Amino acid sequence: MKAIGFKTSQEIENKESLIEFNIQKPKAKDFDIVIKVSAVSMNPVDTKVRANAAKDIILDEPKILGYDAVGIVDEIGEHITNFKIGDRVFYAGDVSKNGSNSQFQLIDSRIVALAPTSLKDDEAAALPLTSLTAWEAMFDRMNINKNDKKTILIIGGAGGVGSIATQIAKESTNLTVIATASREETISWCKKMGADYVVNHKDLVNSVKNTGFETVDYIFNVANTEIHWDAMAELIAPQGKICSIVDAEIPVDINKLKSKSVTFIWEFMFTRPMFNTNDIEKQGEILSEIATLVDGGKIKTTLSKTFQGFNVENIKDAHKLSESGKAIGKIAIQF
Amino acid sequence: MKAIGFKTSQEIENKESLIEFNIQKPKAKDFDIVIKVSAVSMNPVDTKVRANAAKDIILDEPKILGYDAVGIVDEIGEHITNFKIGDRVFYAGDVSKNGSNSQFQLIDSRIVALAPTSLKDDEAAALPLTSLTAWEAMFDRMNINKNDKKTILIIGGAGGVGSIATQIAKESTNLTVIATASREETISWCKKMGADYVVNHKDLVNSVKNTGFETVDYIFNVANTEIHWDAMAELIAPQGKICSIVDAEIPVDINKLKSKSVTFIWEFMFTRPMFNTNDIEKQGEILSEIATLVDGGKIKTTLSKTFQGFNVENIKDAHKLSESGKAIGKIAIQF
Numbered sequence: 001m002k003a004i005g006f007k008t009s010q011e012i013e014n015k016e017s018l019i020e021f022n023i024q025k026p027k028a029k030d031f032d033i034v035i036k037v038s039a040v041s042m043n044p045v046d047t048k049v050r051a052n053a054a055k056d057i058i059l060d061e062p063k064i065l066g067y068d069a070v071g072i073v074d075e076i077g078e079h080i081t082n083f084k085i086g087d088r089v090f091y092a093g094d095v096s097k098n099g100s101n102s103q104f105q106l107i108d109s110r111i112v113a114l115a116p117t118s119l120k121d122d123e124a125a126a127l128p129l130t131s132l133t134a135w136e137a138m139f140d141r142m143n144i145n146k147n148d149k150k151t152i153l154i155i156g157g158a159g160g161v162g163s164i165a166t167q168i169a170k171e172s173t174n175l176t177v178i179a180t181a182s183r184e185e186t187i188s189w190c191k192k193m194g195a196d197y198v199v200n201h202k203d204l205v206n207s208v209k210n211t212g213f214e215t216v217d218y219i220f221n222v223a224n225t226e227i228h229w230d231a232m233a234e235l236i237a238p239q240g241k242i243c244s245i246v247d248a249e250i251p252v253d254i255n256k257l258k259s260k261s262v263t264f265i266w267e268f269m270f271t272r273p274m275f276n277t278n279d280i281e282k283q284g285e286i287l288s289e290i291a292t293l294v295d296g297g298k299i300k301t302t303l304s305k306t307f308q309g310f311n312v313e314n315i316k317d318a319h320k321l322s323e324s325g326k327a328i329g330k331i332a333i334q335f
Numbered sequence: 336m337k338a339i340g341f342k343t344s345q346e347i348e349n350k351e352s353l354i355e356f357n358i359q360k361p362k363a364k365d366f367d368i369v370i371k372v373s374a375v376s377m378n379p380v381d382t383k384v385r386a387n388a389a390k391d392i393i394l395d396e397p398k399i400l401g402y403d404a405v406g407i408v409d410e411i412g413e414h415i416t417n418f419k420i421g422d423r424v425f426y427a428g429d430v431s432k433n434g435s436n437s438q439f440q441l442i443d444s445r446i447v448a449l450a451p452t453s454l455k456d457d458e459a460a461a462l463p464l465t466s467l468t469a470w471e472a473m474f475d476r477m478n479i480n481k482n483d484k485k486t487i488l489i490i491g492g493a494g495g496v497g498s499i500a501t502q503i504a505k506e507s508t509n510l511t512v513i514a515t516a517s518r519e520e521t522i523s524w525c526k527k528m529g530a531d532y533v534v535n536h537k538d539l540v541n542s543v544k545n546t547g548f549e550t551v552d553y554i555f556n557v558a559n560t561e562i563h564w565d566a567m568a569e570l571i572a573p574q575g576k577i578c579s580i581v582d583a584e585i586p587v588d589i590n591k592l593k594s595k596s597v598t599f600i601w602e603f604m605f606t607r608p609m610f611n612t613n614d615i616e617k618q619g620e621i622l623s624e625i626a627t628l629v630d631g632g633k634i635k636t637t638l639s640k641t642f643q644g645f646n647v648e649n650i651k652d653a654h655k656l657s658e659s660g661k662a663i664g665k666i667a668i669q670f
Contacts, residue, residue, distance in 0.1 A: 238607075239606060259603055263599070271573050
């Protein structure tokens with residue numbers, strides 16, 4: 001079967017940055033299923049893995065990227081009872097295994113759910129990784145009570161995770177959502193996602209306070225941890241919680257969070273599959289919940305751009321657009 | 336009335352390090368009560384505030400230390416319904432206000448509870464700050480479910496907070512407790528407090544793994560944040576929680592906690608009173624619960640040494656013993 005990946009880390013313009021190759025189609029066993037992939041979507045993790053996974057080395061086997069897919073169940077392992085061949089499913093996957101930029105993909109059925117029936121392949125492929133990240137951050141990490149009338153600041157409101165986090169917060173909680181954006185088109189996008197307030201992250205403390213909130217109960221940082229650290233320390237309420245998904249590039253001063261007894265939490269969507277935690281099936285359940293919200297008209301896809309055709313050129317173009325930092329919402333590739 | 340405090344930060348041997356002086360007895364109003372103090376106890380915060388609060392300056396008014404007391408209600412504010420004059424109470428207090436090293440102390444009644452009737456003054460004075468810290472850390476910060484059969488590592492098992500945390504964990508939860516200690520007498524003390532395993536913090540990763548646990552679900556660090564950071568990152572389970580009460584003296588690498596989606600939480604016992612949070616009365620409730628556990632024979636005082644008499648010499652001796660790092664459990668001063 002055809003797959004696209006890399007054997008060495010290169011700038012995207014380099015001929016070797018992404019290559020097409022053939023590998024054996026995988027076989028399903030135990031809790032695994034084989035999916036015939038129909039569409040995938042891009043996430044920052046794709047370009048980060050490409051940039052960091054094979055620096056100064058050449059891998060023996062190409063690394064296959066892609067951590068968001070929609071497809072049809074092609075084969076099931078012997079323990080599978082909740083899926084059958086022909087089901088249309090969506091899932092994110094496991095960064096430590098082969099990704100979805102491949103005609104067929106082997107995946108643990110416990111992190112898979114039936115895809116929303118109301119969305120086309122590319123629209124549905126835009127959702128799994130960002131939805132899982134946002135949902136886990138808010139409900140499994142920050143442990144937000146859906147009835148609490150509290151406030152959340154989402155730093156990076158117009159990106160893939162910020163866009164879906166805003167929608168989930170507005171649809172599934174009583175939170176007031178303050179999202180950050182700085183360009184005209186991203187501000188307008190954040191409002192479309194349902195943000196109650198859109199503020200500029202370039203003067204974060206003052207722009208949040210100008211909304212009338214002196215502090216916020218929760219901060220979900222999907223943009224940059226070190227740049228916003230001091231502002232987050234100032235804005236977070238006593239006993240508040242900050243969740244981030246972005247590595248700090250330089251050390252941050254954790255002591256700044258102490259006097260307010262603040263909680264700092266990492267959300268990494270691949271923790272459950274990578275460590276095969278005993279609650280791994282929670283990811284399948286979250287995706288089912290997302291599909292229900294989508295099909296009930298409560299949540300919209302965050303797709304903004306689709307490339308037609310599974311080929312190196314399109315995957316490269318998607319990487320370029322993602323690396324530009326100018327993308328709004330999500331980028332998909334229809335196979 | 337007589338009080339003991341300092342106007343300038345000095346080594347404890349210096350004549351000016353702690354001084355006796357007279358100030359006006361406080362008046363109770365609103366939610367405040369005035370307490371005639373009977374006994375106080377020492378905490379590391381006393382020596383830290385003395386060392387840091389008046390460096391290179393001389394305060395106009397002396398700073399009164401002491402954040403653990405037992406005493407008799409002497410006067411009540413007009414909103415007080417749950418205490419009456421003559422009640423014997425215990426409390427920690429608020430580091431931003433005058434402390435308990437004083438004949439009388441003004442205190443917010445919402446952070447006060449009736450003292451355990453089965454304990455003498457010094458025995459009860461040993462408990463509030465450490466109990467509040469341990470309780471808040473386990474139940475309000477790490478949100479430990481009392482029925483979960485999980486594992487907690489308490490780094491610094493023989494100190495004031497570690498001693499009471501071990502007892503509360505054993506009495507009020509189903510946690511397995513692994514406490515750290517390295518000297519013969521501290522190991523024996525930790526076992527007396529109820530620890531299931533006592534391990535050496537000098538080789539933390541291996542000594543924990545030697546108990547048969549590859550990872551732990553919770554870590555409560557009351558000893559040193561930066562020294563144990565890497566070991567904590569290695570030992571914590573995926574999706575586990577680390578709570579610390581000790582400032583990091585050098586930057587730590589928070590990224591080490593990311594792949595496991597770990598939660599890092601500060602517990603600072605003074606957050607609720609200092610910020611007058613809308614759940615400030617939780618501290619009075621926790622102390623009531625502690626008194627009930629003590630009077631029911633479920634929790635023992637962690638007092639190990641009492642100085643008799645409220646005078647500068649005794650307070651200085653208590654500071655010296657605390658600063659030595661060799662103290663086990665708590666040190667009290669009986670007035």
